[in-house]
Amino acid sequence: MRAVLCKDYGPPESLVLEDIEAPTAGENDVVIQIHNAAVNYPDVLVIQNLYQIKPPLPFSPGGEVSGEVIAAGEKVDTLKVGDRVMAVCGMGGFRDEIALPAAACMPIPDSMDFKIAAAMGLTYGTSYHALKDRAKIQAGETLFIMGASGGVGLAAVELGKAMGARVIAAASSEEKLQVCRDHGADDTLLYKTGGLSPDEQKAFSEEIKTLTGGKGVDVVYDAIGGDYAEPAVRAMAWGGRYLVVGFVAGYIPKIPLNLTLLKGTSLVGVFWGRFNAEQPKDARQNIIELMSMLQDGKIKPHISGVYPLEESAQALTQMAARKVTGKLVIDMGR
Structure with missing residues (x-):
């Protein structure tokens, strides 16, 4: 089978496409023939040895997949050959087949597109956990999202609206802000990329306050970090919750x-992977609720590009350059 491999740490162009041995199912596992795999920003970091999770070399990037079960272990009674599934695998998605614990896989209905299934688990799982479990956001509260046009950010825009919040989306271009508005953002704020001077930090904070009539925001969803963090904290309302989601800006503030x-x-950490491991029943219930929202039309993953497996490096390069809105998907051509 084909697999995109990181054999030495480096930029996306250092990845190689090779034929490797197909996986087999352990007694509690299933083998999935992958139809689609999603591209996420951690994929860019992990291949450069810049991520908190450091898999042994060689490995395939790709943290979430969708496909069809083609083999099941002898103790698996929840899934069978032919079932359509989605899974957050953490690593290993950029390949034709993957073996995973059956408990890590979620059946999907026949009506659900494989691309959508691959694109929603990690980003929507993270953002729903952030807003529901960590911020405990309430209808009528104001949610300010930094990095709002990216995968987790755009999911937070849709989920914030679905949960009754007023959503202010911040992104680095008018094109990205339009995508945010298309997905339900009530107000938008344009910020520049790169560092901010003290005066620019103050102006950024004042812009946020102005959008709330001086009250400040109840919840900050921060997937950016860097120079934007402190001014966002300064623009918070009494009793606000600051969600620490990621550091795309490049350094921890x-x-x-x-x-x-x-x-x-409150400063509140959001680590969906650890939540999934520590509270698997709660994490699975969240995915069930997200599937219901999807079927009801309250959320709709935005896929801005589809790449064949052979062009995985190009997809990661686009992600690294922060030119992506929503999600990119790798298509195995099935």
Whole structure:
């Protein structure tokens, strides 16, 4: 079978496409013939040895997949050959087949497109966990999303609206902001890429406050970090919750803790992978609820590009350049 492999850490163009041995199912596993795999920003980091998870070499990037069960272990009684499934695998998705624990796989209806199934697990799982479990967001509250046009950010836009929040989306271009508006954002804020001077940080904070009539935002969803973090904290309302989701800006910010004291705010970490491992029943229930929202039309994953397996490096290069809105998907050509 074909597999895109990271054999030495480096940029996307260092990946290679090779034929490797097909996997077999352990007693509690299934083998999935992959139809589609989603591209996520952690894929860009892990192949450069810049991510907190460091799989042994060689490995295939690709954290979420969809496809068809082609083999099942002797102790598997929840799935059978021919079942259509989606799974968040963490790693190994850029290949034709993958063996996974049956418990990690979610059946999908015949009406669900494989591309949509591949594109929703990680990003919507992360954002729903962030808003529902960590922020406990309430209808009528204001949600400010940084990096709102990316995979997790755009999922947060849709989910925030579905949960009754007023959504302010921030992104780095008017084109990206239009995508956010198309997916339900009530207001938008344009910010520049790169570092911010102290005056620009102050202006950024004031812009956020102005959009809330001076009250400040109840929940900040931060997938960017960097120079934008502190001014976002300064623009929070009393009792606000600041969701630490990621650091696409390139470095981890240092926030003066006196700001949290003065505003009664909470800094809340969001690590969906750990949540999935520590509370698998809760994580699975969240996915069930997301599937219901999808069927009801409350959410709709935005896929901005589809690449064949042979062009996986090009897809990752686009992701690294932050030119992607929503999700990119790798198509195995089935």
